Amino acid sequence: MATIVDITEEQALKVKNFEFTYAGSDEPNIKKLTMPIAKHSITALIGPSGCGKTTLLRSFNRMHDLYPANRYSGEIIFKDRNILTKNEDLIKLRTQIGMIFQKPTAFPMSIFDNVAYGLRLQGVKNKTELQDRVEKALQDAAIWQEAKDRLKHDANGLSGGQQQRLCIARAIAVEPEVLLFDEPTSALDPISTAGIEELIVGLKERVSIIIVTHNMQQAARVSDYTGFMYLGELVELSPTEELFVTPKERLTEEYITGKFG
Amino acid sequence: MSSIIDKIFANATKFIAIGVLLLVAWIFSVLFEHSLKSIEAFGFSFLTETKWAPNLEKFGALPAIYGSVVSTFLAMILAVPIAIGIAIFLSEIAHAKIKTPVGVSIELLAAIPSVVYGMWGLFYFVPIIRDMFGGIGISMLTAGIVLSIMILPFMAAVTRDAMNTTPDILKESAYALGGTKWDVIKDIIIPYAKAGIIGSFILALGRAIGETMAVTFVMGNVHKISTDLTQPATSIPVTLANEFAEADSELYFSSLFELSLLLLVISFTIISIAKFYFLRRKRTGQ
Numbered sequence: 122m123a124t125i126v127d128i129t130e131e132q133a134l135k136v137k138n139f140e141f142t143y144a145g146s147d148e149p150n151i152k153k154l155t156m157p158i159a160k161h162s163i164t165a166l167i168g169p170s171g172c173g174k175t176t177l178l179r180s181f182n183r184m185h186d187l188y189p190a191n192r193y194s195g196e197i198i199f200k201d202r203n204i205l206t207k208n209e210d211l212i213k214l215r216t217q218i219g220m221i222f223q224k225p226t227a228f229p230m231s232i233f234d235n236v237a238y239g240l241r242l243q244g245v246k247n248k249t250e251l252q253d254r255v256e257k258a259l260q261d262a263a264i265w266q267e268a269k270d271r272l273k274h275d276a277n278g279l280s281g282g283q284q285q286r287l288c289i290a291r292a293i294a295v296e297p298e299v300l301l302f303d304e305p306t307s308a309l310d311p312i313s314t315a316g317i318e319e320l321i322v323g324l325k326e327r328v329s330i331i332i333v334t335h336n337m338q339q340a341a342r343v344s345d346y347t348g349f350m351y352l353g354e355l356v357e358l359s360p361t362e363e364l365f366v367t368p369k370e371r372l373t374e375e376y377i378t379g380k381f382g
Numbered sequence: 383m384s385s386i387i388d389k390i391f392a393n394a395t396k397f398i399a400i401g402v403l404l405l406v407a408w409i410f411s412v413l414f415e416h417s418l419k420s421i422e423a424f425g426f427s428f429l430t431e432t433k434w435a436p437n438l439e440k441f442g443a444l445p446a447i448y449g450s451v452v453s454t455f456l457a458m459i460l461a462v463p464i465a466i467g468i469a470i471f472l473s474e475i476a477h478a479k480i481k482t483p484v485g486v487s488i489e490l491l492a493a494i495p496s497v498v499y500g501m502w503g504l505f506y507f508v509p510i511i512r513d514m515f516g517g518i519g520i521s522m523l524t525a526g527i528v529l530s531i532m533i534l535p536f537m538a539a540v541t542r543d544a545m546n547t548t549p550d551i552l553k554e555s556a557y558a559l560g561g562t563k564w565d566v567i568k569d570i571i572i573p574y575a576k577a578g579i580i581g582s583f584i585l586a587l588g589r590a591i592g593e594t595m596a597v598t599f600v601m602g603n604v605h606k607i608s609t610d611l612t613q614p615a616t617s618i619p620v621t622l623a624n625e626f627a628e629a630d631s632e633l634y635f636s637s638l639f640e641l642s643l644l645l646l647v648i649s650f651t652i653i654s655i656a657k658f659y660f661l662r663r664k665r666t667g668q
Binding site: 182184187212213222224228238239242243288291 | 570
């Protein structure tokens, strides 16, 4: 049986009996998973490739709905409602639950337009408001100093680390309540990685964060809670220090000590 | 030993590659040589003169140039929006079960020989245009429509391929910010694929302007400039196809050669522009 810590503080998301099956798969890729996500803290998801951690992450903003024939059941509770229902407004949901991807994904437009993109989608037209919010987002994502003199330049001229910070600025510009990070530093060098990690830690005062990572050290460095997943199940969810120092489950211990993975 | 074989092979390929360039230069020089009489006789006025009268030995290319430009322009106006629509449907909207059969049929359409489009146009389109717009049905408009149908499959297929190169992760990033399908198509996919799309349009334009068989049937070979699209007209390749066999004087013959030289220069220019766009596909960053 799984060990799942009781989260006494407020919860940003509650996963209940969530089951997910990819199109063309006979067996569920996530099996009856239940998991609380604490508000204003960082929850890391670790586990070997194919354990379902990215699949779970992409369920929180219903990314799977972009592709046909994926099946899911159970509940994910966000703001007192189950977001897995048919009549959930996905456009609105995705502005409340933002996402950062494995690779920097600067859009083919200027730096300014990249950050303003989500705001414009929401109908913000006022020039000064756009300028203020873009500047604030770039400052919060620690890229304002490098970007302020070339806001009109193509965003693809930035380095990988800068682009990833730009993507974070773009995501926080629309003021989401939850941010999903899908291995955000897997394409970056160690120095850029350290910068992104610092940034993520600084963001948790405002947003609840879930981060999928292949890198256990990263989970240990940034997160408050860590969930270990294996074969589509949540084996253990504990405060990060406890999970890495005194794991409750044998499977967790074997994974973090490198016996498999 | 093997280094000698390598050298022989390298030189053989080099020789063949240079041979292609020589062939192009040779074609140019032959066309130019045969055009000399006409160039000497008419000079620059060959391009501006509207009268094409073989019996009077007067040759002006403007009606043919006008016909080429207008029929190609018509074809592009009709084909571009439809091609983009088909490409968007195939790359972003269609279900996988429809995507493949429709995509393959479009690629098959692109393989139909142009003479078949011409015959089909003559027997089916000419009466329709006659009934709908008046005139005899053989006209600039018919030529434009047949041309547009001919270039449409190629444009749609290449535009779709260009759109398909947009990385999923980039599209997902836009959806993750609350974008709708339309937002993603218009703000991400089309800008990302822009260079490839424009390149395909220019290649189609090059094909349309040099197209002979599809339009020879339906255009009429009438050397007159008319703003009425239901009137018969001519284009450079139509003139060449219709009149080469009956060019009985040296000047007539030479004028036709000058026309073909003109067509070659136009096509060359268009393909060069397309290549330029394709080469710039990798965006320059700053």
